[in-house]
Amino acid sequence: MVEKxxxxxxxxxxxxxxxxxxxxxERVARLHGELIRWGLVVWTAGNVSERVVVKRADGSLERTDLFVIKPSGVAYEELTADNMVVCTLDGDKIEDGTPASLTPSSDTAAHAYVYRHMSRVGGVVHTHSTYATAWAARREPVPCVLTMMADEFGGEIPVGPFAL
Structure with missing residues (x-):
């Protein structure tokens, strides 16, 4: 573990x-391209993060108190592995070799909260897809109208600021 x-x-x-x-x-930068590809985001709204997990020489996995997330306000087309920022589970950017002007996403606190309280979570995806945002703005759950939704969620999908 990393001392804070x-x-x-x-x-x-x-x-x-x-x-x-x-x-x-590398993975987080690549996955942001998938958000665009599948129409899950517009402009810079939404992001992916990943908890840093170390695979040791003996094959054991060690969860660290660090995660990688996109920098705030950077267009998806400009995202590279080199400009992904590294944060502690308190949401503070570490000295990670990126310029000080690259600050963590405005959603960093929410990602950090998930990692702090759900140790088994290895990644978080936060999107503002057009349709889901419309339901959330109405503060209504997304109705279960497709079999794949029923298979995945077992019913309607909760929305809102505390859908976790």
Whole structure:
């Protein structure tokens, strides 16, 4: 685990953690392209994050107190692994080698909350798809009208600020 009492510097962490961060940055950057591809986001609304999990030489997995998320306000077309930011589970950006001007997504606190309270969660996807947003704006659950929705959710899909 990573201590949160002092400023964390990615370059000072062990090689396995740095490698896990690099892999998470690649995946998170790539997954943002999927949000566009499937029409789940417009402009810069919505994002993906991933908890940093280290695979040790003995094959064991170690969940860290870090996660990778997109920087705030950066267009999806400009996202790369190099500009993904690394945060603690308190939502604070670490010294991760990105410019200070790249701040974590405005949704970072929500992602951090999920990781802090649900240790088994390895990733979070937050979108503002057109149709789901319309239902949420009405504060109504999305009705279960497709068999795949029933298979996945077992009924209507709750919406709103506390749908977790």
């Amino acid at each position: 009492t002092e400023r964390i510097v990615l370059a000072d962490l062990d090689v396995d953690v740095r490698g896990a961060v690099a892999g998470a940055r």
